[in-house]
Amino acid sequence: MTVSTENNWIVKVDGLVLRYGRNTVLDDISFEVRQGQCLTVMGPSGCGKSTLLKSMTGLLRPVAGNVEFRNGLLWGKSDSANQEVVSNFGVLFQGSALWGAMNLLENISLPLQTFSKLKNSEIEEIASYKLSLVGLSGCEHLYPSELSGGMQKRAGLARALSMDPEILFLDEPSAGLDPINSSQLDELIIELKSSLGITFVVVTHELDSIFQISNDSIFLSPSTKSIVDQGLPTTMKTSSKHQEVLNFLSRTNAVDQDPL
Amino acid sequence: MSKSLQITHNDTCVDFTFSGDWVLRVESGEVKEQWNHFLSQKSPVSLNCRFFLKPDSKWDSSLLVFLLKARNDLIKNDHSVDFTNLPEKLQNLLSFARQRTGEKNISSHVLDPADEGSLFSFVKACQQFSTFWGKWLLSLGQLLLGRSYMRFSDFFGACRDCGATALPIVTLIAFLTGLTMAFVGSVQLEKFNATIYVADLVSLAMVREMGALMVAIVMAGRTGASFAAELGAMKLREEIDSLRTFGIPAMDFLVLPRTLALFFMTPLLTLYADVVGILGGLTVGTQVMDFSSLHYFEQTQSALTNMWEVYSGLIKSLAFGLIIGLVGCYKGMFTGSSSASLGKSVTSSVVVSITLIVICDACFEIFFSFMGYR
Numbered sequence: 151m152t153v154s155t156e157n158n159w160i161v162k163v164d165g166l167v168l169r170y171g172r173n174t175v176l177d178d179i180s181f182e183v184r185q186g187q188c189l190t191v192m193g194p195s196g197c198g199k200s201t202l203l204k205s206m207t208g209l210l211r212p213v214a215g216n217v218e219f220r221n222g223l224l225w226g227k228s229d230s231a232n233q234e235v236v237s238n239f240g241v242l243f244q245g246s247a248l249w250g251a252m253n254l255l256e257n258i259s260l261p262l263q264t265f266s267k268l269k270n271s272e273i274e275e276i277a278s279y280k281l282s283l284v285g286l287s288g289c290e291h292l293y294p295s296e297l298s299g300g301m302q303k304r305a306g307l308a309r310a311l312s313m314d315p316e317i318l319f320l321d322e323p324s325a326g327l328d329p330i331n332s333s334q335l336d337e338l339i340i341e342l343k344s345s346l347g348i349t350f351v352v353v354t355h356e357l358d359s360i361f362q363i364s365n366d367s368i369f370l371s372p373s374t375k376s377i378v379d380q381g382l383p384t385t386m387k388t389s390s391k392h393q394e395v396l397n398f399l400s401r402t403n404a405v406d407q408d409p410l
Numbered sequence: 411m412s413k414s415l416q417i418t419h420n421d422t423c424v425d426f427t428f429s430g431d432w433v434l435r436v437e438s439g440e441v442k443e444q445w446n447h448f449l450s451q452k453s454p455v456s457l458n459c460r461f462f463l464k465p466d467s468k469w470d471s472s473l474l475v476f477l478l479k480a481r482n483d484l485i486k487n488d489h490s491v492d493f494t495n496l497p498e499k500l501q502n503l504l505s506f507a508r509q510r511t512g513e514k515n516i517s518s519h520v521l522d523p524a525d526e527g528s529l530f531s532f533v534k535a536c537q538q539f540s541t542f543w544g545k546w547l548l549s550l551g552q553l554l555l556g557r558s559y560m561r562f563s564d565f566f567g568a569c570r571d572c573g574a575t576a577l578p579i580v581t582l583i584a585f586l587t588g589l590t591m592a593f594v595g596s597v598q599l600e601k602f603n604a605t606i607y608v609a610d611l612v613s614l615a616m617v618r619e620m621g622a623l624m625v626a627i628v629m630a631g632r633t634g635a636s637f638a639a640e641l642g643a644m645k646l647r648e649e650i651d652s653l654r655t656f657g658i659p660a661m662d663f664l665v666l667p668r669t670l671a672l673f674f675m676t677p678l679l680t681l682y683a684d685v686v687g688i689l690g691g692l693t694v695g696t697q698v699m700d701f702s703s704l705h706y707f708e709q710t711q712s713a714l715t716n717m718w719e720v721y722s723g724l725i726k727s728l729a730f731g732l733i734i735g736l737v738g739c740y741k742g743m744f745t746g747s748s749s750a751s752l753g754k755s756v757t758s759s760v761v762v763s764i765t766l767i768v769i770c771d772a773c774f775e776i777f778f779s780f781m782g783y784r
């Protein structure tokens with residue numbers, strides 16, 4: 151573990167309550183993400199990991215609670231998220247969500263064209279640089295549909311990096327990837343973290359990734375709809391007080407079945 | 411061989427023996443009646459029920475399902491069940507199935523159960539649409555103030571898609587509309603020996619009504635549906651969410667260029683359709699009714715001396731273009747999260763826009779005639 155002094159938080163989630171209609175998905179979630187770390191959000195399918203991420207990235211308004219970034223609260227009075235705060239972070243979606251009507255270069259340039267004052271030639275240079283960061287140099291003029299799943303994920307990551315964000319949110323980065331591609335992606339995450347100092351919040355249930363990339367983690371449980379345990383995954387695997395967490399991290403199904 | 415079940419009573423012990431082919435492809439025969447008959451004979455004491463399978467009989471899931479149901483029925487009636495005489499493989503499958511049925515039921519109404527088709531949902535949809543329309547106006551205001559995220563290249567691209575590329579279909583439809591009206595009109599006008607008035611009929615009907623209406627219907631089916639499908643697919647693939655996480659409003663970036671393109675292109679197409687429709691009438695006039703082209707054109711000219719006739723059609727088509735663009739984009743943006751809902755969005759974008767077009771057309775006509783513009 152790297153530095154863990156008390157006051158270097160970069161995102162603070164405070165008492166978040168999330169609902170779809172009448173169905174409460176998460177109840178009273180609070181945690182902090184420390185700068186330069188990689189926090190994984192884990193838990194079984196359907197526990198609300200992606201929902202939590204949606205709320206942290208300004209896509210789903212919480213019923214109560216808020217998400218605080220260094221430059222302000224994400225959720226103000228209006229229905230949509232605070233635009234200034236949104237510009238702090240990049241998001242990699244589960245299905246990459248690249249804009250299908252544009253090629254990779256345009257995909258990465260669009261945020262730059264919209265928000266920077268740079269010339270077009272400069273923007274192209276930056277976009278090519280971001281693509282080379284994820285190992286996709288030379289693919290500038292390909293369309294997302296022409297790429298494999300792993301390349302799409304990496305292109306999505308390059309787009310998330312386009313505005314030089316302080317924080318990256320990744321939603322199941324290794325979902326649907328083969329073991330080699332997914333471990334390459336993990337290495338990329340570790341590299342970006344150490345070289346660019348980006349803070350990561352990663353939603354995943356891939357055990358290998360969890361152990362490889364995270365400095366910190368929270369475990370969400372669908373039964374309590376809240377965080378049951380948090381800390382370093384390797385420590386949690388051996389010394390968690392919750393059977394659920396132990397089972398999850400050691401990949402066993404030790405819950406006693408109803409014998410009947 | 412069909413399925414059969416043999417029941418032998420022996421004091422407090424009942425033996426069930428299965429024989430025949432207990433496979434999915436074979437009909438159940440009378441086994442069910444037999445079973446229900448057995449259950450209806452209420453026994454005062456608890457019975458010990460044993461199950462046997464004849465060694466030469468085949469079995470698959472159908473036997474398994476029967477046994478699971480039988481077990482539930484028997485336990486409900488306080489009888490004891492003994493499966494130990496069945497083949498080992500069957501017993502294993504039975505216990506496996508029992509383990510899995512214990513899981514809790516997950517509610518299928520994860521999302522808000524707004525009843526589809528109810529008055530409430532209709533009101534809600536209207537409210538949602540007015541909000542959308544209001545946001546569109548705000549976004550248009552931003553554009554006029556020069557603070558929009560809209561890219562003009564997108565606008566021109568959309569103009570090409572819904573303008574120039576629609577010309578062939580609009581030509582065909584407008585020409586045939588003019589042609590049909592001329593044929594229908596000529597039969598009636600012949601009775602009064604006034605066949606030359608077919609030129610008046612076709613030209614007036616085309617510029618006032620049919621040009622705008624036909625173009626609007628073609629646009630609703632062609633462009634409105636494509637807007638709904640395109641935006642809906644973007645919604646499904648989280649592309650709209652990813653725009654939002656960059657702080658680019660989808661209203662500015664996606665909806666505004668499309669709706670504005672349609673708003674400007676529909677009147678142009680309508681004007682074009684008016685001309686083509688008149689040419690359709692001319693074809694019938696010269697080829698079937700033996701007028702000279704000059705005669706026909708002069709008659710048309712005299713019918714259209716008041717340019718207001720043409721303008722009124724163009725004013726309508728502006729409104730139609732706006733309706734189609736807004737409905738198409740609205741339906742796309744509010745697509746649910748499944749591919750079935752995408753299909754629904756596209757269908758309803760066409761249905762709703764055509765309905766609104768006809769209603770709007772009627773309102774215009776009523777307004778024009780009350781205000782004395784006709």
